[in-house]
Amino acid sequence: MSLLKVSGLHAHYGKSHILHGVDMEIGDGAIISLLGRNGSGRSTLLKAIMGLVPPTAGSVRLDNKELAGLRPFDVCRNGIGYVPEERLVFPNLTVDENLAMGVQKAAAGGKAWSVEEMYDYFPRLKERRAVNAGYLSGGEQQMLTICRSLLGNPRLLLIDEPTEGLAPKIVEVVMEFILDIAKRGVAVMLVEQKLTIALKVAEEVLVMGHGELVFRGTPEELVQAPDVRRNWLEVA
Template sequence: MTLLALQDVHTHYGEAHILQGVSLTLEPSEVVALIGRNGAGKTTTLRTIMGIAKPTRGSIRFRGEDITHREPHEVARRGIAWIPEERRVLPNLTVLQNLQLGMLGARTPDQDAVVETAFDYFPRLRERKNQPGRLLSGGEQQMLAIARGLVARPELMLVDEPTEGLAPLLVESLTEILGSINKSGTSILLVEQTLDVALSLAHRLYVMDQGQVQFTGTPDELRRNPAVQQRFLGV
């Protein structure tokens, strides 16, 4: 069964028509990347799936269930975690407390084991587990944001611009970690500005422009289409 399916989704912010008929699918254990210029509608797509932005038309189905008009906490309970671009690490809570907060409401029988699994992906966080979030570097805060989503044991992670503003070595490390998380069975819908990261992680890509999907295909199919790269990605 298809894990996630959007069909003809439209979303408005006031009078602004942001998503204009977006349709996409994501299969179990798949990484799908949304790419495109700033303002293309990528983040709004994630916000609409999560129930933060409300669609004005179309449908969103997760594991076959219609979640189009669900509230964010209801979407999260069904197994979708959202890692926003702004990270939202709680500055006065420790790394461990931030992770414990991520498990609130989740059916997690052994929380210590789940936290240790997250630390296995992010050993640097284990070393800093008693430090408050405000003392972490930007890269460490991004790791914590992803780990906090991971401890809820989601089937699907919506990850928005995870490499934004990070040094090249951290980008490489984070790309490998996201790949490992996916290999463990977690599906990922990724918004990513760095084309090389999207091409290396994704099984399929959707190129968006002005609130519409302009191209869908595999990384190899996109590489073989310089016209799409130039027109919609500025490559």
């Protein structure tokens, strides 16, 4: 059985109908890349799963428990973490304090991530643990946001364009971290604009066009589908 099962999901902003019946699944510890052009509805799908944009129809099940209709806080408590496009750090709190905000107890029988583990992954954050987060670089803020979300011990992490605006070296560090997260059994749904990265880390790729999934397959299958790339990904 899959960890997350989304069926017939619709979402609106006021009268604008954005998601038109999305069906998808993700298994424990899997990485899925969600691709698509600007405005195709990728962020809206993550927000609808989180309850930040309440779905107008359809179902979002985690471990067969219905989450559609719950408030974002409750979706989070049920095991879904969310890292939004805008790196949301608390600028006037230190790195240590930002991480402390994310700490939750592990679910019964589960293992909890610790702040020290985060610092082992990112020594740079440890060096700056007493610095206010507002002074960190974009890459450091991105790492901090992902770490803070992980400290809530999610089963599934939704990450929206984590590498945007980051230097290539930092992009690599963030992607290695995402691979490690998945190895520890946390599923990751990644919105990623850079095709090479999306194909490298994911075992499955979804392509969204106008609020619907227009392709689902392995990275190799997408490489062998030039029509999909031309029609739904490349900028004309």
